[in-house]
Amino acid sequence: MSDSYRTQLVDTKGTSYEQFAIGVTVASFVAFVLAAGTLFGWVPVAGEISGVPGATYFGVGVLGLGVATGALGAFSRWGEAQTTPSRSAGLVVGVVHASIWTVAVGLFLRYTIGIGSVSWLLAVAVGVGVGYFALALPEDLGATAPTAVFVAFLGLLFVTGLISPSWAWQPNGTNATIPGTLVIPLLTMGGVLMTGWASASAYEGFGTRGRQNGAFVLISLVVLLTLSVLVFLLAFVFERGIMVVLENLTLSAGTVTVLLATALFALLRTATVRPTVANGTDRVAAFVNLTVASLLALATLGFVLVIGTNLSISAASITVEPTAVVGAVPGLIAGGVVFGLTRESGEWRPESGRGRSIRRAFRAALLVAGGIGVLELVAGLELAVAGIGAVSVLLGGVVVAALLVAAVRPTDERTESDQVIPPVSWLGRVAVTAFLLACLRVFATGFPVGLDQAGIVASGTIDWPFITNPSQGLGIQPGVMPAMFGTIWIVIGAVTFAVPLAVGSAVFLTEYAEDSIFTRAVDIATNGLWSTPSIVFGLFGLAFIVPRFGNTPSILAAQLVLGFMLLPLVLITSREAMKSVPDEYRDASAALGVSKWQTIRSVVVPASMPGVITGVILGVGRIAGETAPLLLVLNGPAFPNSGPKVLSSFLVRIGADPPFIHVSNPALMERASALPYQLYAVITAGVGAEQSFGWGTALVLLGVVLGFFLLSIATRRYFRRKLHQ
Amino acid sequence: MTESVTTTTDGSIESEQTTVDERTSAESEEQTKPEWREYSFAGEPVLSVEDLNVWYGDDHALKDISIEIPEQSVTALIGPSGCGKSTFLRCLNRMNDRIKEARVEGTVEFNGQDIYADAANLVELRKRVGMVFQHPNPFPKSIRENVAYGPRKHGDLNRGLVARLLGQDEKEAEDELVEQCLRDAALWEEVSDRLEDNALGLSGGQQQRLCIARCLAVDPEVILMDEPASALDPIATAKIEDLIESLAEEYTVVIVTHNMQQAARISDQTAVFLTGGELVEYGDTDQVFENPQSQRVEDYITGKFG
Structure with a gap:
């Protein structure tokens, strides 16, 4: 009985009530994941599984969770469970329940039963009643009962087929049609969020600790949802693009083995792969590392076997040749x-x-x-x-x-x-x-x-034809080489242009300029510049830069325009990083008689390098995928026959005129293509067969951005290690 | 400072010290001085301060401080919080210049040269008058780089890629210097096998001794210490105190401390600052603690106040 015992100081987990509660939490968690999977199309809801409609499984599960949550509340109040509920579930819980019930009852009466406008009056009355119920009763009933009834009701709707996959909701006054295949998983996710929260709260016996645990589960599930949206997005692109990207890929087993073995070695050297000696999130990371390492080891062994048995593998237009030849x-x-x-x-x-x-x-x-x-x-x-x-x-x-x-x-x-x-x-x-x-x-x-x-x-x-060749025309082997190199050169140019300028300005604003109206105005202007739409930058480039550099759209113009876009972000992050360098370092350096400039060079800038690189990472992600300004200032053929030959076209001429050494690079002054630009061209061409080419291009673009990310993260890691080890 | 002193003893004055400002303080001679100012010591004052006043904005933080500090000894500055002893210390190597609203008036002479003169060379001054701060503040660099930081930046040690390419790398000289400074700071035994490790990995007491080593590396004459042991545990404090006493054989140490026992243990002379930014008593440590001239100082020392 909740009132008749005192809290034990040492809580021995494992009473059957607690086991039941954690069971409900875990079941809610699983239901949430399954519902999310349904939303993304990985779990079928419309079809039948051994003769029973998928929606019925959801219904039974949700109904069961609702009943179980109600049982948790009832056991706590009238059973032998040892819990410490507060006197009330709290205002927030009351208001949330009241709103949920108002909306749910209102919609149900209006659209399912179909009794006109009066349904909303009834719904508000019910909502207020439930809210009062949640507030006035002790926490163990107030937190569980409204949840239980609501979720059980949802379950009944699914089981009886009132809401089925073929059912659709057309709200009045809109053209929208929300199909049952979307409504069922969404409602399930909402419902199990509530049961998960309530059962997690019950697991710790309600009260302060219960609320803490409930909040933890709620937040974890929301984080899971956010992450799964991101993973889904990447997986969606990956799934559609990967076969195009890998088309006609031929590898020698020797090269693959060497690369895989290197990856394995690097992983073993830099990451921990022993879950038993790690704690917390490190343990999770160690598990992931161990899995990746095992897979790498298996794959390496597999390719060694391929070489040993001299059998070539070919699957889905990818061929692995059983030679032990390694590329230089x-x-x-x-x-x-x-x-x-x-x-x-x-x-x-x-x-x-x-x-x-x-x-x-x-x-x-x-x-x-x-x-x-x-x-x-x-x-x-x-x-x-x-x-x-x-x-x-x-x-x-x-x-x-x-x-x-x-x-x-x-x-x-x-x-x-x-x-x-x-x-x-x-x-x-x-x-x-x-x-x-x-x-x-x-x-x-x-x-x-x-x-x-x-x-x-x-x-x-x-x-690797898709990566190493230009596109050879409609319906033949597609390729992205020119566009990929276009993007890479543009990003490199923009970073080389923007980073020194931004770091220099940050040094001046932070170390030399006094905090004044001037610096504050610069700060505001920089923030504004960072939020300026990219097409405006593009227009500026077209009107100002292009006429001054050869009067034609060019790689150089694109580099400069994207460099302008990158400038404010790198400036903002560099400034923040320099501000956070402790004054103690500056004092210590000054007390040794070292000049300000030397101090900046050898203490302040190195200590702020990780922050600068964080800015570059964020900025490169944005500019690499920028399309609008490139339409104006790059504007080359979308599918050129060759990539920009930047490296090979540097011309160094020594002459009698100052500055005596003349460096020029005609390739930088030419129009070119870039991945987002090419992607745009592919999609707007509107040829159905080319759609997969578009997905492949998108995947390569993701890969290029990811490559820049990895490079920057490695650099940042290098500087951090230098500062802290 | 009197004329006779300047002319008779020149042992401690370096030959490179061209006179910055040869101001004779005739006027201040005539001022009536409190009895304790008769305090005399053998040898040359390395620092002599006349009528020093410091304002932070409108706040008059130090009032008419006049004091002479003898060389190769430990001078403790004690007093309650906010009495201006740290401000005074920071005047001695012009670290107060780094605070915008601070205004300094008066004369501070280092080996007979006015350090507040317009032509004073701040780099040279801070090389000769080093400073150790309250909180250990090693740079986020390796132990070696911390110690060699000053000499490298002053160009006394030629290191780096260019030096290596030109074949002028002075690694041996640096090794020697680093070892010597770390030995002098009583840290060598503890870190000799991990000179390339980051200094932030050291304990608080080790970090503070590293800061002292870093200060020694630029070869100062005076070391100013601003409560160097207040952030440390008793064992680390004891090590720092031993170190200060041994440093006094070669350097002039001026130390600000909150801890009167510490002042009594390690210092040769003690200056007591009291609330309001006044220097109330200055003399031999034993005399100040056993037989203070001023009633306020006696109250402070016996714990009736502050």
């Missing part, structure tokens, strides 16, 4: 990542003379390999296939042999003078360096290293 560029990326990650652990300082000679021998071998590569590059000849191949193979062999020796020999038996055998980490680093050198040599000279079946080649290990 993927090899460089993989090797670079591993090299970077092992930077700190790869030191070996042997104390004995023999150890030092071994180390010297390794270094000499690497130098020879690099030297041969340079020689080949300069002479333009394939000098020493045997030479460089042999060096790599030799290094690899030595490494494997030494690994074996090191593995056999227990570490604790080694003495100080016995450091002839290099540590495994150092050997691994030598192997990675050798691999990198070989990749670099292949990349630079184009001559392959190794055998036909296993080695490093310059190209051909990844054939």
Whole structure:
């Protein structure tokens, strides 16, 4: 009985009442997820499951949850459950219940029963009554009973088929039609939010702790809904675009294995994969990491098997060839990542003379390999296939042999003078360096290293038509290469233009200018500029920038216009970051006699770098997807035959006139395409067959933005580590 | 300061110290001084302050402070909260310049040169008169970078990519300096194996000793300390106190403290500031604590007030 006992100080969970309550919470949670899934089309509601309509399952479930919630209240009031309800459920609960009941009863009477306008009068009366009921009764009844009756009623509506998937609601005076397939999941989600809240409150025995728990569950479910909307959006684009993007993709198993193994290594090095030693959200993250790591490991093994069994896989126009050939560029990326990650652990300082000679021998071998590569590059000849191949193979062999020796020999038996055998980490680093050198040599000279079946080649290990080709016309292989490079160049240009300007202004406003009307006006203007519609920027670019730079829309104009758009956000975030650098640092630096500028350069700006990069991350997300200004200032062919050749068209001319060195880049002054621009062109072309091309383009655009995100996040992480470790 | 002192002893005056302002204070000689101002010490005053007044806006924070601080000793400034002792300390290396509404009048001479003269070189002054703050404030950089920060920025240590490319990298000199300063600050034993770690990972007491090491690295003559141990636990405080006593063999230490026991333990002379921004008593620490001249000081020291 709720009144006849005193709260125990130590709460031993596990009374049957608590188990029942948590059961209801979990069931509400599951129902919420299922209803959300229905909304997104993952769970069928219109069809039948073993002869019973999907809606009936929902009805029975919701009805059961309603009854269970009512039982929770009743047990607390009249049963043996030990709870500590407050005297009233509180004003908020009362008002919420009153509004829900008013709307629900009103709609029911008006549209289902069909008794004219008087239904709203009745509904208000019922609502006020329920509200009073919730307020006047003790919390355990006030919080559960209205919920229970309402949710049970919903369940009955679904079970009896009064609201069925084929049913539709057409509110008077509008053209809208809200189908039952939408109403059922929405009502279910609303109802189980209430039962989840009530049962979570009951689990902690109502009262202060109960309300705390109820609020927690409510918020968790809302967060879940928000996240699922985002995931749904991404999944929607992914699902429609992925097959177009991957069309005719051909991979060599060797390259894929190397990339997967690198990803696995990077994950193991940087993230925790042991859920047992982590706590809280870290534990969840560790579980996710463990799953990803296991999948990566399995996939890696799978591709090794593909190489071993020499069977090519091809599914849905993707082909994996069973060769152990690694491409030079993927090899460089993989090797670079591993090299970077092992930077700190790869030191070996042997104390004995023999150890030092071994180390010297390794270094000499690497130098020879690099030297041969340079020689080949300069002479333009394939000098020493045997030479460089042999060096790599030799290094690899030595490494494997030494690994074996090191593995056999227990570490604790080694003495100080016995450091002839290099540590495994150092050997691994030598192997990675050798691999990198070989990749670099292949990349630079184009001559392959190794055998036909296993080695490093310059190209051909990844054939990805959608990404690497221009579009070849309607109905043939679609491609996004020119537009993708257009977007990448525009973003790079905009960031290079905007970030130094913004950081410089932020330094002036924060460190030099005194807080005055001037700085406040600048702040307001910056905020206003950030909210200015992008088409206005585009118009400005068309009228002001385009006539001054070659009188034609160009990549440069697009870079500048998007740079202007990026400027205010980076300025705002940089200013905030600099303001939050503690004055103690500035004092400490001044007390050492260091000048203000030096202090800014070596203390303030480094400490605010993470904030600056946060601004860049947010800004790049916006400008990369910007279409409107590009229509005006980029305005090239939507499907050009070739990408902008920015890198190869830099012209450096040395002349007698100042400034003596003239740098120009005609490619920057040309019209081009960009992903959002091309996407717009595809969709407005209105050809049905091209729609999948549009989804593919959208997916690549997402990928490019995500790539910039990852790059920025890695940079921010680098600066944070520098500041805090 | 009298003429005779300037002419007879020059041991402590560095040769590079060209006179900034050779103001003789004849007028102040004639002012009537309280009895305790007769306090005399052997040797040269490294800092001598005459009629220092400080205003924060309309608030008259320090009133007519005149004091001479002897070299290679520990001078404690004690007094209740808000009596202006920290303000006074910050006048000695012109850190008050960083507060916009602060206005300073009077003379502060460092080795005979007026540091408030128009031509005074702030960089040089703050290099010679270092400061340690109440809260440990190491930079979010490695321990090594913290210690080497001052010399690197002053160009005394040539480090970085350009230096490395030109073959002028002074890593050895920096290693030596860092070790020496950390040893002097009694921190070397604790951090010698993790010089590249971030200084924010150190404990509060270690951070404060690192700040002292950072201050020592620019080779100051005077070290100003603003309640350096008030944010620390008793063990860390004891370490800082030992350190201050050993520093006094080589440096002149001026320390603001709330803690009268601390002042009595470590200082050679004590100045008592009381509410209203007045310097009420200055003399040998033993004398100030055992036999104060002023009744107000006696009340303060015995705990009847403040």
